[in-house]
Amino acid sequence: MDSLDKQLSNRIAVKIGAMAKIWVDGVEYEVDEKKNLIDALKEKGVEIPHFCYHPKLSVVGMCRICLIEIEGVPKFQAACNTPIKDGMKINAFGEKIVKAREGVMEFLLINHPLDCPVCDKAGECRLQDYSFKLGHETTRYKEEKRNIPQEKIGTNLYINHNRCILCYRCVRFDREIVGVNDLEMLSRGNDTIIAYVPPETEKEKSPYLNHNYQGALADICPVGALLNESTLFRSRVWWYESKESHCHGCATLCRVTANLKNNAIYRYMPPQHPERDGYFICDYGRFSTHDFSQNRLYAYRRSGTKIRSQEALAQLAELLAQAKRIAVLGGGSESCTDVDALAELVGKLRDAGKTVQWDFRSNAQAFYSGNAQWDFLLSKDLRPNAAYLRQKNATDFADFTALEKELGQAELILVVGELSPPYAYQTGKIYAHVKGLKIPTSVEQTELYQALDTHNAWPKTVLLTTHADSAADKALLAIPIQSFVEKSGRFCDKEGNFKETTVLLRPVQGLRSSGEIWQSIPALEPVGVA
Amino acid sequence: MATIQVNKxxxxxxxxxFYFMSITAGLWVTLKHFIKSAFLRRMVTVQYPEQKKPLSSRFRGLHRLKRNExxxxxxxxxxxCQWVCPADAIHIVAAEVPPERQYLHPEDKYAKVxxxxLLRCIYCGLCEEACPKGAIYLDGGLPLxxxxxxxxxxxxxQMLEPTGGPIIGERL
Structure with a gap:
């Protein structure tokens, strides 16, 4: 028994790693031996500058800006590539090392065009920061800089070879995180460039890089070499107001930093504490935010004409009272509070002896079986609160054909947020490339819209939506609700953790969330008891 | 009521x-111009806008966008400039340079709008100082x-010069 305890404690000790005492510029630190030196020192508040090192990628030691001097070692060592040893004495910010870093900075800037006024990365660029912090004001390089024109290498990705410092981060990211071998370094010496090379395993060779993490590629680029086409020249980064929230895209509910300006979301960026909340976010969520502030529905509508909210809600109550067979579609984009209110309503209707079928899925792709992930982040449940609806048993249809059949037979169809962008469709150019996932570009292309058309079900459809599209005109009643980013609420991710979102955009005054709509339906109590 | 005793x-x-000296000193410019125009027949005013007086080389007037060599x-x-402008007078929309106007721009990005x-501009010249490219100068003269x-x-x-301009960092 005693030895088992010892074994266990040994195993745990190995996992955590023994603590080692190191000295940095004469200050003693106790750090984990198994960690990377840059990471371990960052935890203690000592920032060693680095370009190519990334905590989630393998170590290559290519940029040489993290040079440190170790006592007893004759040459400078790259901090990212140095294992921690007990009793190590490091000179990290001494006179010699500062001079060495200045020299490295000069080398890195030899071919860099210094076109910060044009570059979108300016303001969040590591090279810019370190150039101010560690570099020299003037350059001694008088020869001509290399000039290779900018290229489009991804469906949403540009590469500016002149700005590239060849840190190899993008190549490593594609190989190690995404799992595609499509970026490569070509040529040698001064002519080295990063290029897209279609992987040999691919049957149809695409002319452009087309995976779901092109936004992340632009993020991890420490300079402005890789930039996304969708955000090119739209704004300078220091104008954004940043708020942390969760991504609306799928059931993974990644934590993101939203960049806001003029009550619109310009882009999602990785969270401010990536070591806790994850370093990467996918393109599907990141590039589908522009719909939240465009073409919104603010008025209640009956078959396309504007009516007052009291009239609409009274009619909804009447419809609920009369109908014997009701199909409720959606709810996956609503917060837990809203879903609870909807579940309460469904329960009341069922208690009243009505047949109510509730499913949060509304297209064929949502009724998947087997693998629940598109890739390592993107879930096949493309609604933020899908897991919570599974807990609520909102899965009454076996597949999409069963759902379609029900559309013909039901007397009343409630659609909750299932025909609004960015969930059902996304306007404008689609920047996310997920193999096998089709994203409609207008409401007419969505499967639910077409099914409602073929079954002639619009006159019995009550639509809770955020956008003023043709579905809102066609439905018997269209009720405006707040979108995901206009309210704060709890959401349940695919692993069952509850996460709190924050209000990113100011909603129009008086706009209600779907839960408030359900609660404000007048006189629901005596629903068709007879 | 108490009175204030002013200690002169x-x-x-x-x-x-008699205040004669003070009045003469105060009206000296007026008197000078009166003598000039009434007895010496020399005009003091300028027939603006047909005639214009030369402006100082540091005068801050209308904005002009410069071209390179x-x-x-x-x-x-x-x-x-838009960021530094204290009066929010400048509005820019950036865009990528289309191939047909590539010859007009040294970089990939240009100001589409x-x-x-001028109703907001306070002619402080901060845009001139902030510009890293020497592209905007307030040397266009008096606003009309x-x-x-x-x-x-x-x-x-209206602001772009038809052809070349002075070298970066130099004013007319």
Whole structure:
């Protein structure tokens, strides 16, 4: 028994790693031996500058800006590539090392065009920061800089070879995180460039890089070499107001930093504490935010004409009272509070002896079986609160054909947020490339819209939506609700953790969330008891 | 009611009590111009806008966008002037340079829209200082009156010089 305890404690000790005492510029630190030196020192508040090192990628030691001097070692060592040893004495910010870093900075800037006024990365660029912090004001390089024109290498990705410092981060990211071998370094010496090379395993060779993490590629680029086409020249980064929230895209509910300006979301960026909340976010969520502030529905509508909210809600109550067979579609984009209110309503209707079928899925792709992930982040449940609806048993249809059949037979169809962008469709150019996932570009292309058309079900459809599209005109009643980013609420991710979102955009005054709509339906109590 | 006793430190002399010297000093410029125009027949005023007086080389007037030695636009829409403008007078929309106007721009980014609202502008010259490319200078002379507010919003065509300009960092 005693030895088992010892074994266990040994195993745990190995996992955590023994603590080692190191000295940095004469200050003693106790750090984990198994960690990377840059990471371990960052935890203690000592920032060693680095370009190519990334905590989630393998170590290559290519940029040489993290040079440190170790006592007893004759040459400078790259901090990212140095294992921690007990009793190590490091000179990290001494006179010699500062001079060495200045020299490295000069080398890195030899071919860099210094076109910060044009570059979108300016303001969040590591090279810019370190150039101010560690570099020299003037350059001694008088020869001509290399000039290779900018290229489009991804469906949403540009590469500016002149700005590239060849840190190899993008190549490593594609190989190690995404799992595609499509970026490569070509040529040698001064002519080295990063290029897209279609992987040999691919049957149809695409002319452009087309995976779901092109936004992340632009993020991890420490300079402005890789930039996304969708955000090119739209704004300078220091104008954004940043708020942390969760991504609306799928059931993974990644934590993101939203960049806001003029009550619109310009882009999602990785969270401010990536070591806790994850370093990467996918393109599907990141590039589908522009719909939240465009073409919104603010008025209640009956078959396309504007009516007052009291009239609409009274009619909804009447419809609920009369109908014997009701199909409720959606709810996956609503917060837990809203879903609870909807579940309460469904329960009341069922208690009243009505047949109510509730499913949060509304297209064929949502009724998947087997693998629940598109890739390592993107879930096949493309609604933020899908897991919570599974807990609520909102899965009454076996597949999409069963759902379609029900559309013909039901007397009343409630659609909750299932025909609004960015969930059902996304306007404008689609920047996310997920193999096998089709994203409609207008409401007419969505499967639910077409099914409602073929079954002639619009006159019995009550639509809770955020956008003023043709579905809102066609439905018997269209009720405006707040979108995901206009309210704060709890959401349940695919692993069952509850996460709190924050209000990113100011909603129009008086706009209600779907839960408030359900609660404000007048006189629901005596629903068709007879 | 109490009265305030003003302690006069300086007592007027007898000839100062006539105020003649003070009035002459105060009206000296007027008198000078009166003599010039009435007896010496020399005009003091200028028939503006037909005639114009030369402005100081540091005078801050209308905005002008400069071109480089090759005749290309210097402005790359970096938004520095818009950011620094204390009166929010500058509005820029940046865009990628289309291939057909590549010869007009040294970089990949250009200002698709560049407007200066003269009604908001306070002619402080901060945009001139902020510009990293030497593209905007307030050397266009005096602003002219206009019939409408819209006419006082300068657009790019009105501000751009037809051909080359002075070297970066130099004013006319």
């Amino acid at each position: 430190k300086y007592a007027f002399r007898w000839y100062e009590k 090759k005749g290309q636009e210097r402005c790359t829409a970096c938004y520095c 560049f407007q200066v609202d 009156p206009a019939d409408s507010r819209d006419a006082l919003i300068l657009n790019k065509e």
